[in-house]
Amino acid sequence: MRPVTDSLGAQADPVSDTPERAELRAELRRLIAATSPADQVLRLDEKEQFDDELFERLRQLGVHAVGGHPDHGGLGDIRDQIAVIEELAAGPTSMAVYMVVHYMITHILSTNGSPEQRAEWLDRLHTGGAKMSFALSEPAGGTDIARVMRTTARRDGDDWLLSGQKTWISGALRADALVVLARTSAGEAAAVDGVTMFLVPAGSPGLQVRELATVAVHGLDTCEVFFDDVRVPGSAVIGTVGSGFRQVVATLNRERVNAAAGAIGAATGALDAAVEYAREREAFGSTLGSFQAVQHRLVDGALAIEAARSLLARAAAVEAAGGRADLLSSMAKIAASEAAVKVTQDGMEILGGAGFSREFPMQRWFRDVRLWVFAPLANDMVRNYLGERLLGLPRSF
Ligand SMILES: Cc1cc2nc3c(=O)[nH]c(=O)nc-3n(C[C@H](O)[C@H](O)[C@H](O)COP(=O)(O)OP(=O)(O)OC[C@H]3O[C@@H](n4cnc5c(N)ncnc54)[C@H](O)[C@@H]3O)c2cc1C
Known part of the structure; x- marks a missing residue:
């Protein structure tokens, strides 16, 4: 062994x-x-x-x-x-x-x-x-997307015509195609079951992409996508008509696992940079890293990262064995994103003025990791889900 x-x-x-x-x-x-x-x-x-x-x-x-x-x-x-x-x-x-x-x-x-x-x-x-890009979120809301989805697809002979707007879509500017969720039947009852997933090639007539100005994740475009009667053939449906939302939900555990990995990776990069800075920066005849207040913050950051990493490893082991880590992946996503926020917040303080400089990487991690607090699903909503599924409390949303 x-x-x-x-x-x-x-x-x-x-x-x-x-x-x-x-x-x-x-x-x-x-x-x-x-x-x-x-x-x-x-x-x-x-x-x-x-x-x-x-x-x-x-x-x-x-x-x-x-x-x-x-x-x-x-x-x-x-x-x-x-x-x-x-x-x-x-x-x-x-x-x-x-x-x-x-x-x-x-x-x-x-x-x-x-x-x-x-x-x-x-x-x-x-x-x-x-x-490829993945287009689910809309201007009316990402958390409650099944209820508020306004992008529609209607049949036209063997084809479908898509109309509506998506927002916050990563990488849409460079995508060769988009996976798009659109409402294909109306009514409250159809909120979850009336949604279909489509494969839409970039450059389709009626499709427009506009880049958004964001505070972070600057190395990947974040876009609005507009659909004005975008025509796709019947063969563009991914999976089953009306089941698109459920098909996506079935993949969300894996997305949560991978989002947690992103937050843990960024937190580790930021912690390493903070430790290195604390070792070298001199103050009061010593280094920042010799002060207990600084050490404790760095240790707490390492602890938060390792706790999240342990949850992540358990969630991943379940998924890799063909199971569904609904609860563990949710907990890992919360723990990892909150560890990343804590580590980068403390990192900014430990670097002092250097944290404020755009020539040091801490501020980039500080900005970038905010994404995983609300995406792919807001931590508040993940907690709602855990309250119901983990603790058996009444549904709160
Ligand atoms: C850089 C970036 C990249 C993204 N990439 C993609 C992508 O590629 N594809 C895609 O489809 N989407 C993408 N998104 C969108 C992302 O998934 C949404 O922003 C996210 O789902 C939250 O939706 P929202 O922004 O509409 O917030 P809202 O739904 O308006 O929620 C705002 C806040 O309200 C609170 N809240 C809402 N509902 C509840 C509730 N029931 N209980 C308690 N609190 C609640 C939460 O704190 C939440 O953070 C991206 C977003 C960003 C910023």
Whole structure:
């Protein structure tokens, strides 16, 4: 048996990382250090630019196929996806956000796509030869989306016509196609069951994408998408008409697991930077790291990260074994996002004025990790769900 070392703080899981997974992490670390060092990440963040070179290097390494359908070149499972996302989030965080969306889409197509859709898209997605966005959220609200969804698809002969608007859609500017959820039957009763998932090619007549100005995740565009009678054939339906929302909900555990991995990766990157700064910065004839107040904050950050990582490992083990980690993935997502907020908040304080400088990476992590508090699902809503499902309390929403 492989010796297990209790080496915390590193981006590694000493228990569940196989030698192959540990090697994947090591390869990624080398690749990120060479292609996307901290100053490069900051430069691209300032310019709000996607890192094409990093994407190409990741493509060559094969990370887009990780956890994918084995018939289409997929390799490994969700624990390998976690490794990829954690490593990226600790540096070029926006690329980790891209991968969370990418892995969700490849899972949706693997589990719900027709043989034709899988043949057309999965091989390309798995080699990084195509990009896709996932369009669910709308201006009227993301948390209550099943009730407030106004984007519709109506039949026109064998085709469908999509009309409406999506918002906050990651990567839509560069996507070759979008997975879009649209209402296909009306009425309160149809809130959940009247929604269908469509595969809509970019450039379809009537489809428009507009980039939004956001405070963070600057290395990946966040967009509004407008549909004005966008025509798609009947074969564009993913899965079953009327079941799109339920099909997506079935993939949300995995998205929560991967979002938690993103938050943990970013928190670890930020903690390492704070510890390094505390070791070097001199004050009162010593270093910041010698003061108990600073040490305690850093230790509490490490503790929060490791607690979240333990939940994540349990959730991932259930998912990798073919189970559904509804509760564990929800708890991991809350613990990880709140650990990331805490670590980056403390990091900003420990860096003092340097935390306020755009030349130091702390402020980028501080901004980026806010995403995972409310996305893909708001922590308040995840707590509602846990209140009902974990504790058996009355539904509160
Ligand atoms: C950078 C970025 C990228 C994104 N990428 C995508 C993407 O690729 N695809 C996509 O479809 N969406 C995406 N989103 C949207 C994201 O999923 C939503 O922002 C999220 O679901 C929250 O929806 P909302 O913003 O409409 O907030 P709202 O639904 O308006 O909720 C706001 C707040 O109200 C509180 N709240 C709401 N309901 C309840 C309740 N019942 N109980 C207690 N509190 C409640 C919560 O605190 C919540 O944070 C992205 C968002 C951002 C900012």
